[in-house]
Amino acid sequence: MNVLGIFGFGMNPAACLLRDGELVAFCEEERFSRVKTSPDQFPGRAVQFCLSHAELDLGDVDRIAFAWDTHKYPFLMLKKLAGQYARHRSRAQSGGGRSLNHSSTLSSALLNVLKYTPGRLEREIQLGLRERGIKGAMPKIEFVPHHLCHAYSTFFASPFDEALILTLDGSGEDICTQIAVGRAGKVEIMESTPIPHSLGWYYAAFTAYFGFLPYRHEGKLMGLAGLGHARADGNPWVERLEPVLTLDDSGYRVDPTFTRFGVHSHAERFTDKLVKLITSHDPKLTPVSALEDSQNAEGPPPRYLDPAYVDLAWGVQARLEHVVRELAKRAAHKHGGHRNLCIAGGVGLNCKLNGALLSTDEFDGVFVQPASNDAGSALGAAMAVAEAAGDKIQRPLEHVNYGPEFGNAELRDFFQHCKVPAYESSDITTSVAEELARGKLVGWFQGRAEFGPRALGSRSILASPYLENVSDRLNLAVKGREPWRPFCPSILAEDAPDYFEGCTKAPFMTTAFQVKEEKRKDLAAATHVDGSARPQTVSESATPLFHQLLCEFRDRTGLPALINTSFNFAGEPIVSSPRDALRVFYSTGLDVLAIGDFILRKPPLD
Ligand SMILES: [Fe+2]
Numbered sequence: 001m002n003v004l005g006i007f008g009f010g011m012n013p014a015a016c017l018l019r020d021g022e023l024v025a026f027c028e029e030e031r032f033s034r035v036k037t038s039p040d041q042f043p044g045r046a047v048q049f050c051l052s053h054a055e056l057d058l059g060d061v062d063r064i065a066f067a068w069d070t071h072k073y074p075f076l077m078l079k080k081l082a083g084q085y086a087r088h089r090s091r092a093q094s095g096g097g098r099s100l101n102h103s104s105t106l107s108s109a110l111l112n113v114l115k116y117t118p119g120r121l122e123r124e125i126q127l128g129l130r131e132r133g134i135k136g137a138m139p140k141i142e143f144v145p146h147h148l149c150h151a152y153s154t155f156f157a158s159p160f161d162e163a164l165i166l167t168l169d170g171s172g173e174d175i176c177t178q179i180a181v182g183r184a185g186k187v188e189i190m191e192s193t194p195i196p197h198s199l200g201w202y203y204a205a206f207t208a209y210f211g212f213l214p215y216r217h218e219g220k221l222m223g224l225a226g227l228g229h230a231r232a233d234g235n236p237w238v239e240r241l242e243p244v245l246t247l248d249d250s251g252y253r254v255d256p257t258f259t260r261f262g263v264h265s266h267a268e269r270f271t272d273k274l275v276k277l278i279t280s281h282d283p284k285l286t287p288v289s290a291l292e293d294s295q296n297a298e299g300p301p302p303r304y305l306d307p308a309y310v311d312l313a314w315g316v317q318a319r320l321e322h323v324v325r326e327l328a329k330r331a332a333h334k335h336g337g338h339r340n341l342c343i344a345g346g347v348g349l350n351c352k353l354n355g356a357l358l359s360t361d362e363f364d365g366v367f368v369q370p371a372s373n374d375a376g377s378a379l380g381a382a383m384a385v386a387e388a389a390g391d392k393i394q395r396p397l398e399h400v401n402y403g404p405e406f407g408n409a410e411l412r413d414f415f416q417h418c419k420v421p422a423y424e425s426s427d428i429t430t431s432v433a434e435e436l437a438r439g440k441l442v443g444w445f446q447g448r449a450e451f452g453p454r455a456l457g458s459r460s461i462l463a464s465p466y467l468e469n470v471s472d473r474l475n476l477a478v479k480g481r482e483p484w485r486p487f488c489p490s491i492l493a494e495d496a497p498d499y500f501e502g503c504t505k506a507p508f509m510t511t512a513f514q515v516k517e518e519k520r521k522d523l524a525a526a527t528h529v530d531g532s533a534r535p536q537t538v539s540e541s542a543t544p545l546f547h548q549l550l551c552e553f554r555d556r557t558g559l560p561a562l563i564n565t566s567f568n569f570a571g572e573p574i575v576s577s578p579r580d581a582l583r584v585f586y587s588t589g590l591d592v593l594a595i596g597d598f599i600l601r602k603p604p605l606d
Helices: 045-054 074-093 103-115 117-129 146-155 199-209 218-231 272-279 291-293 305-334 353-357 375-388 409-417 428-437 469-477 494-500 544-557 577-587
Strands: 002-007 014-019 022-028 061-067 140-143 162-172 174-181 186-194 245-250 251-254 338-344 366-367 442-446 459-464 488-492 537-538 561-566 591-595 600-602
Touching: 002 045, 014 045, 014 186, 014 375, 022 305, 022 409, 022 561, 022 577, 061 074, 061 117, 061 375, 061 469, 074 218, 074 544, 117 140, 117 544, 146 162, 146 174, 146 186, 146 338, 162 305, 174 199, 174 305, 174 428, 186 251, 186 305, 199 218, 199 251, 199 305, 218 353, 245 305, 251 305, 272 544, 305 353, 338 591, 353 366, 409 600, 428 544, 428 591, 428 600, 442 577, 459 469, 469 561, 488 494, 488 544, 494 537, 544 561, 577 591
Parallel strands: 002 061, 061 140, 162 338, 338 366, 442 591, 488 537
Antiparallel strands: 002 014, 014 022, 162 174, 174 186, 245 251, 442 459, 459 561, 488 561, 591 600
């Protein structure tokens, strides 16, 4: 059967198509809308792409699977929040803060209730499809619980026959964390942690505290935590933050009076009580304003680079790692002694946490869904509905190249139309490997686009790790990212164990590994201060063209790795079309664009 999986009206709307259990197409709406994360949109363009790629119209689709259970969500969430509001009201009233207080939590919940009323959401989906001109009889729409979608998305993409499944996010319906077991082609829910005990909200609160954008820039806080390794011994913040995130006999708790309920004088994501807790230990550690982060290019370094803030960041991360590690360990023992772990949900994008889970003796294997954010829930919804209808889900997921692609004939016409000089190469990997070995910065646009937040060799910017000051040059030329955040390496899978501790297969850049001491000078630009890196291992079977390029580069330099960063402007979605690629190429300092069999070079400046 044909199942169209959809997540929409939140962050990272996306659509995918499963045909008889086989993934045919998958893409995020942001790649078409060109608005990062496409917040609150319906993924109409992504649906259009999936259907046209499969040459179907809506009438050929047997089921639409939507990754949110509207029948359960509104009333449960409102009931829970109203109860929590009542319990915390008296404490909040004593604060006397400014305009934002806990009632904003209730009002946003009420808006969500209205948005997700069952009948209304069904109508919004139908309207979203018709507004895009998508024709055909409307299939039945099934609403699948959000965390079950995350669980399906990771277990059925993993190579494991049985595994413990941990789904961690901000919230899905009224659930923040879920523990499930996957075995015999089924997923069984074991335990759920309801709102407000959200690990996503915990991390978002501190993301905002450091002046970063919550639900967008959690990776910056994680990167900042990596700078704190040298001061790890005796870092007191892991204990100091225990009142905020506490392990207990039933699992863990996030005290909502630090995040949601109370007076908010600084930001919506954390209360004054959190400020009081932190500044009682160190008065200078007041919240950093978002303005301070955005002005750091020209102004003085932002305060969060002060060692005291870095220590705090390290503590925030270490506390998360400690709690999730214990949670996973206890659940593995309680539910059958599982040695494999599957992870999904937005917190699964935290590659340091994933690395910490993999490095424990508790698990032999850890698989992280490459689209752990809510885009991946569209895939899980489709899998759940297809599996319930009797389809056998094709697994494991070997690559993420299920987006749009462009043939050479189409590219030739496009370049002629744009009057752009593009030269056809008879051997694109050899040509590009030579450019990279000469120190050129290359835009690499090949085959079907990736889904998920990482560029994995289809829409990538590539550079030689041996290039002097390669991070600075990439930042100056195109990326504009903070100088303290390292870039990621892509490495031939067969050579990865020589460069990274305990790394055999990591095709999706979801896990941090320690770079071997003797290899750190080769991968200096890709190695964080704490000695970790987030590699992509590249295999011939999964991504043959990218593998060939790495082989050619190794033949010329002796190094089986390239710096690989996403092909986009900072703050924009990864390029999707040739026009997007051309726009980035000609408005940045990239030297070469390799697109299909075509190469574009900029003439030297006199
Ligand atoms: Fe989610």
